Amino acid sequence: MFISVVVPVYNVEKYLEKCLQSLIEQCYSDMEIVVVDDKSTDRSLCIAKKYEKYNNVKVISKEKNTGLSDSRNVGIRESRGQYIMFLDSDDYVEDGCIFKIQEIVKKENEPDIVYFGYSEEYESTNEKYIKYGYVSQKDKIYTGEEFAIAELKQRNLYAAACFGIYNREFIVRNNLYFESGLLHEDELWTPQVILRANKVYTSDYVFYHYLRRNGSITRSGNKTKHGQDMLCICKKLDILANEIKNPELKKYMDNHIAMLYMKGMTEGRLYQTNMEIDRFYPLRKVCFKKDRAKAILFAFSLRLYYRINIMKTQG
Known part of the structure; x- marks a missing residue:
């Protein structure tokens, strides 16, 4: 078959x-x-x-x-x-x-x-x-x-x-x-x-x-678990990335993980929760200049990073 x-x-x-x-x-x-x-x-x-x-x-x-x-x-x-x-x-x-x-x-x-x-x-x-x-x-x-x-x-x-x-x-x-x-x-x-x-x-x-569609799982409801799970996935992807032998691929994969981490915090509004968030985690992993600027802002203030990202999506 x-x-x-x-x-x-x-x-x-x-x-x-x-x-x-x-x-x-x-x-x-x-x-x-x-x-x-x-x-x-x-x-x-x-x-x-x-x-x-x-x-x-x-x-x-x-x-x-x-x-x-x-x-x-x-x-x-x-x-x-x-x-x-x-x-x-x-x-x-x-x-x-x-x-x-x-x-x-x-x-x-x-x-x-x-x-x-x-x-x-x-x-x-x-x-x-x-x-x-x-x-x-x-x-x-x-x-x-x-x-x-x-x-x-x-x-x-x-x-x-x-x-x-x-x-x-x-x-x-x-x-x-x-x-x-x-x-x-x-x-x-x-x-x-x-x-x-x-x-x-x-x-x-x-x-x-x-x-x-209206009301689908990806578009509705409280997003705290979405964000928490995204951060959990980043930690699991870290394990995968550490197995990569190709240094170029490892560098790009780390950058990808950093962006997912920041996305998870934003989507879940995790700055409002008691969840421990490593503000410097993305900064340690990014390799692109554009993403480094985002990681610096993330490290400076989670709340400010969230507000700026929401303004961009709404604009």
Whole structure:
């Protein structure tokens, strides 16, 4: 089997049918759809179970709500395809995309990772924008380290797991599972995956429709845990960075971690909490002049750093 599409589900009754229908209508037989329900409290599980009539659909109902990371891990373990794709249950994919993806994979001799473009679509305005998470050259093969350097030297490492496909044997062999209980889990998982990959391909193909919906987990609620988890991820990425032998890559990775640390403090408004924040942590790690200025301000005053960043985003 070529591909397993893992669809984690939690309280998405408004969107789930469109998501699953976009997969069923692929008219492609060498694919399975693994739906993992995270103890939804709405009609999501009922909607998913309607699709069990299709032979290539497997619906797994978890006994407890344990979050997105755990749902994806269940999907990885239950999948049988050569490749894995993660599809968020409020998103959908283009008609005929799976066949096209298989053609790309065969042509490029089965990379460990293939990254694609996506269509970012806003629920409130119906606006659509074609984007690429990566900023490096399109239609090119890299080693994992080459790709990481190419991205990080441009101050980029877009973490979203959904905008790529991954060789399942590569994921399992390297024990590359998501860490349960974390928000922003992709910020930890994606660098781990890239740095262990032998072969990464950047495709210019766009097939994923990413919905920016009102009230999604990334846009609503108290953000304290978001910030706390981001700082926790930085400490875990420190361990990964210390294993890097290439000094150029290590330098750029440290800069990336520093920026995540400052982003986590800002997003979670952690200057207002009792959480211990190392104000000099980013300053010890940055290598770009522009980021050094930010790290100096961060070290001087967390509150001032927060206010200036909020003014920039609102302006």
